[in-house]
Amino acid sequence: MKIVIIDYGAGNIQSIKFAIERLGFTATLSDNPEEIRNADKVIFPGVGEASSAMRKLKESGLDSLIPELQQPVLGICLGMQLMCNYSEEGDTEGLKIFDVDVVRFRESVKIPQIQWNSITSLKGPLFENVENNEFIYMVHSYYAPVTDETIAVCEYGIPYGAAFAKANFYGTQFHPEKSSSTGAQILKNFLEL
Template sequence: MRIVIINYGAGNIQSIKFAIKRLGYEAVLSNDAEEIERAERVIFPGVGEAGSAFSKLRESGLDTVIPYLKQPVLGICLGMQLMCKASEEGDTTALGIFNVDVLRFSDRLKVPQIGWNQISNLKTGLFTGIPENEHIYMVHSFYAPVCNETIAESEYGSTYSAALQKDNFYGTQFHPEKSGDIGAKILENFLKLWG
């Protein structure tokens, strides 16, 4: 299986590559549009600040490639947020795949939210075999509100989207590559989507 992790200078890519390798697969790091389009699975990571990360994405020309991919695509953390319409972080217009804006957590809350948190209301094959209220690893100061594309929820001050899905596009606010056996199972489920 051809798996490409998008390497645009704003991702925690090595830990994702190692997590894929532990599942028995090899992943390629690439920012080449043709290689990404040929992949059978695409992982779109991201760490850091939304505005600068999206600038790097635009510089690579991938902002015009990712929304048109036809294979399963998984955005992780900031990658998921950049797949939304916009983010309050850096007043960033994003890819617009998911029809929701990313908001900053309330000033009443300690940010970033770092650590283990529960996920619930799990939907789609991404969560096959995952029990409700399992713990996954989060580190973020911004969130996507619950919307029509929410396929998992978590809570920090209020309920928000822990994962999103639209057509072939999936996103997790949490880091499956840092979430132990549960995260490994979610990554494996992603790799097995559509047979």
């Protein structure tokens, strides 16, 4: 199986690569459109600020490639947020895969949210063999509200979307690569889709 982690200068790609290797798979880091298009599975990571990350995607033409991909694609953290319609962070137009806007936490909560949090309302194959209320690792100041495409929910002042799915696209606000055995199971489920 050919797994490609999109390397566009805005991701914690090494920790994702190591997490995949711990599961017995090999992943390639690439920004080459042909290599990404020919992968069996694509992981779209992201750490940092939305507008500068989107600028990097546009410079490489990946902003038009990603929404056209036919194989399973997993967006992680900022990668998931960039798959949404729009982000308040940097007034950023997204890839419009998930039909939701990303907004800043306005509740009286400490931001960024940097903590272990539990996920509930799990739906679909990404959460096979994962129980409600298992813990995952979160680091973010912006969130996507719960919609029809939400497949997991977190609570931080308010309930919000912890994961999304639409057709062959999946996204997690949390970092599965940093979420211990629960995260490893979710990554494994994605790779076995």
